[in-house]
Amino acid sequence: MRPNTAGSFLATDGKSHPVQDTLTVVTLVLGIVSFTTAMFDNLHLVSSWTGLVGILTGAYGQWISETTRERLGLIVGLGASGVGFYLGMAHGGLFGGIG
Numbered sequence: 001m002r003p004n005t006a007g008s009f010l011a012t013d014g015k016s017h018p019v020q021d022t023l024t025v026v027t028l029v030l031g032i033v034s035f036t037t038a039m040f041d042n043l044h045l046v047s048s049w050t051g052l053v054g055i056l057t058g059a060y061g062q063w064i065s066e067t068t069r070e071r072l073g074l075i076v077g078l079g080a081s082g083v084g085f086y087l088g089m090a091h092g093g094l095f096g097g098i099g
Contacts, residue, residue, distance in 0.1 A: 012067045020070045023061035027077030030054030034084025044091035051085025052094070054078070 034051035037043040058078035065071050088094075 012069055015066075017066055017070065020061060020065050020067075023057055023064075024070050024073040024077070027054055027058040027061055027074055027081065029077075030057065031077035031080030031084065034088070035080040036084075038084040038087035038091070041091045044088045044093065045096060046088070047084045047091070048088030048094045051081045051083075051088055054081025055085060 030050045031054045034047050034054055037050070038047040054077060058074050058081060061074045062071065062078070065074060
């Protein structure tokens with residue numbers, strides 16, 4: 001077996017996928033931030049906005065992803081973003097409960 005020298009850790013087909021890898025990492029980071037800040041009631045603006053952006057980037061990443069490893073990272077990030085988004089919405093929403 002030859003080692004995989006081309007591509008990245010997330011690419012199992014031997015090709016480079018810089019856009020998909022970037023979307024995966026961004027979705028994971030946004031998901032972690034959203035999930036973590038959702039545990040605090042006063043950070044609902046951060047958790048809801050990062051969760052919403054994480055859901056959008058993860059959905060686009062799923063649409064253009066090409067390998068299973070990319071999809072795995074996107075699903076984990078989407079799940080964390082979704083939980084953070086919904087808890088942020090429950091604690092005050094995107095605009096701080098204005099209205």
